[in-house]
Amino acid sequence: MALKLGSKIPQFTAIKDDGTDFQSNDFIGKTPLVVYFYPKNFTPGCIKEACDFRDSYEDFKNMGVEVIGISSDSIKSHERFKSKYRLPFIFLSDEKGDLRKLFGVKAGLFGMLPGRETFVIDKEGIIRLKFNSINSSQHLKQAIKTVKEMMNG
Numbered sequence: 115m116a117l118k119l120g121s122k123i124p125q126f127t128a129i130k131d132d133g134t135d136f137q138s139n140d141f142i143g144k145t146p147l148v149v150y151f152y153p154k155n156f157t158p159g160c161i162k163e164a165c166d167f168r169d170s171y172e173d174f175k176n177m178g179v180e181v182i183g184i185s186s187d188s189i190k191s192h193e194r195f196k197s198k199y200r201l202p203f204i205f206l207s208d209e210k211g212d213l214r215k216l217f218g219v220k221a222g223l224f225g226m227l228p229g230r231e232t233f234v235i236d237k238e239g240i241i242r243l244k245f246n247s248i249n250s251s252q253h254l255k256q257a258i259k260t261v262k263e264m265m266n267g
Contacts, residue, residue: 116218122239128184128213131192131205136182142239146179146264148257150232151208151219152250155187155195163230163250168201170254179261184208186228220246234260 117123123138130136141147150167152160167174167181174181181203187195192205208214211228219229232253234243243260245253 117216117233117241117244118218119241119244121241123235123241124216126213126216128206128208129189131189131196131207133189136204136206138239141180142237144237146177146237146261147235148174148179148181148232148261149184149217149235150182150230150253150257151184151214151217151228152230153228154185155191156198159230159248159250160185161199163253164195164201165199166251166254167203167257168199170258171202173258174261177261177265180204182206184213186211186214232257234264236264 126138128136152163154160164183171181183203184206186208188209189207192207195201196205206213214228217233219231221229229246230248230250231246233241234257236242242264243256245256
């Protein structure tokens with residue numbers, strides 16, 4: 115059952131880019147999240163999207179929001195990606211696609227590529243934005259707009 119707008123995200127565990135466990139319960143009830151799924155490290159659209167989030171990361175942190183990038187890349191690949199582009203936020207490795215399935219992220223480009231989808235999740239764990247677009251440049255704009263509405267609402 116895919117998560118929808120207004121759904122509460124369930125508890126999940128994943129491996130962070132530093133090899134340690136990520137527990138969603140460490141954030142739910144405490145911190146709003148921007149969780150973005152993207153196809154692959156080191157590809158042009160994914161580099162642009164990651165750098166867009168990097169360039170706005172301080173704005174998110176100032177609003178008390180954590181950013182998390184998720185792809186099927188390995189931990190080692192995430193380490194290299196973060197290092198090369200100086201990406202300050204958390205990356206989760208979803209090599210088996212369990213998180214994609216949990217969040218209901220659809221494949222893009224006729225099922226050939228893993229989907230590109232961004233979620234904004236409020237402090238209580240409720241999904242406030244579920245944005246799916248192959249156009250990487252739209253994801254940051256949608257996330258910031260939703261976070262600002264959430265903070266002012």
